[in-house]
Amino acid sequence: MTNHAEAAAVRPLTLMWVSRHLEAGERIVRIEALHGGSTAAMRRLTIGTREGSSRDLVLRTFVDPFPADRAEDWLGREAGALTLLAGTGVPAPGLVAADPTAAHCEYPSLLMTHLVGRTVLDDEGLETRVPLLARQLVAIHALRPVERPREYVALTTADTVVTPEGADAAAWAAAIDVIRRPAPPYEGRFLHRDFQPGNVLFDVSPPRPAAARITGVVDWAVASWGPADLDVAHCSTNLALLHGPAWGLRFAEAYEEAGGVLAAAANERLYWQVRDALACSEEVQWVAQPWREAGRPELTTRVVEERLDAYVTALMDALG
Structure with missing residues (x-):
């Protein structure tokens, strides 16, 4: 019926x-x-x-x-x-x-x-899922389409960044200066452009979170051509806001461990990581609401702002 x-x-x-x-x-x-x-x-x-x-x-x-x-x-x-x-x-x-x-x-x-599986946004089992996410993204970037999608579009500028209340002003000012520079040269790859836990489906048995496997990647509406670093940076930012800054930093490592290749120079990596993190500053409330609706009520706008501040500060400390 x-x-x-x-x-x-x-x-x-x-x-x-x-x-x-x-x-x-x-x-x-x-x-x-x-x-x-x-x-x-x-x-x-x-x-x-x-x-x-x-x-x-x-x-x-x-x-x-x-x-x-x-x-x-x-x-x-x-x-x-x-x-x-x-x-x-x-x-x-x-x-x-x-x-x-x-x-x-x-x-x-x-x-x-319709693909089987579900999105998983819980902290439990994250140490298993992060390498799976990394391997899946490496596989996407390995595709060589005959007809390329359009070039990526940057989602923020130095003048549109919204510094959260109480944020580390010096770290944010330095991060904003990073994206005032021209984009580094890059070797283009096929990008999902919104690859993050909310767009990946898993088969997870509750008693065995370590046995998780990816069953699908969805929402290809902004598929683009651009640097692998940009997709990695986007997933890193989402992991940092969902699970804490350390997981954002961890994802780039997992991507390389899975065979992915990122920019060789630290300042070039920093550019892409910071660009995506700062883009989130303009839409924190929009980002946080679906997560709360999906079962993470503790992720209030303020909590996500604090995690974003901690992540931007960690990026500037680690790569700046």
């Missing part, structure tokens, strides 16, 4: 569009909201087959007030990334259909296969 409350949230034209992309004899039997997405509405659609079994798809929809031009850009890039990733061994969803311009749906939408 379809969950009518959730079905009502998926508009009629979109439901018709989804139905046109199902196999003969299939129908939508249940619609369930998926939580954790911060920019789009995510729904799991259970599809009943002609043989009486079922399979799941995921519907990603950008609704108002999200800008239509950005939704078109992101969904177009995600569709391209999922097409590129098919058959590569990277555990990404399979593309079923995309309507980036809302030509057929009420809102820009993308339909993809």
Whole structure:
């Protein structure tokens, strides 16, 4: 039986569009909201087959007030990334259909296969998951697409950084000076551009967290071409805010232990690490809210600001 409350949230034209992309004899039997997405509405659609079994798809929809031009850009890039990733061994969803311009749906939408697993944001088992994250990111960076995605876009400038209240003023001033410099030269790689624990699915058995394995990497809407350091820096920042600054510093080490190659010079590494950390200063509240909703209520905006300050200070001490 379809969950009518959730079905009502998926508009009629979109439901018709989804139905046109199902196999003969299939129908939508249940619609369930998926939580954790911060920019789009995510729904799991259970599809009943002609043989009486079922399979799941995921519907990603950008609704108002999200800008239509950005939704078109992101969904177009995600569709391209999922097409590129098919058959590569990277555990990404399979593309079923995309309507980036809302030509057929009420809102820009993308339909993809559903991956098993769940995001894990707990501290327990982190020592096992960090090397898995690093190995997975090395595998993504090893891809050599025939058609490159567009070049990365920097997410902050020296003039837009928001220094947290009570932060180490000297450390932050020095960090801001770092990103006033031109970006270092780099060898381009295929980037996820938002690779972090919230976009990685794990199969974790509660009694055996050490036996965790990655089952999927999701949210490819900002896939880009750029330096491996940038993806590493983004995951490092997220780990620092979720679990403490030491884990942010640890991730770069884990990436190299997994065979990844980062910038050779310490000042070049510092540039990318600091650039991503400072970008988070502008959106701490936006970053923290999904984590609280996902089961980390202690991660208030203030706690995350304090961890960001500690991480920026640690970066400047360790690499500055």
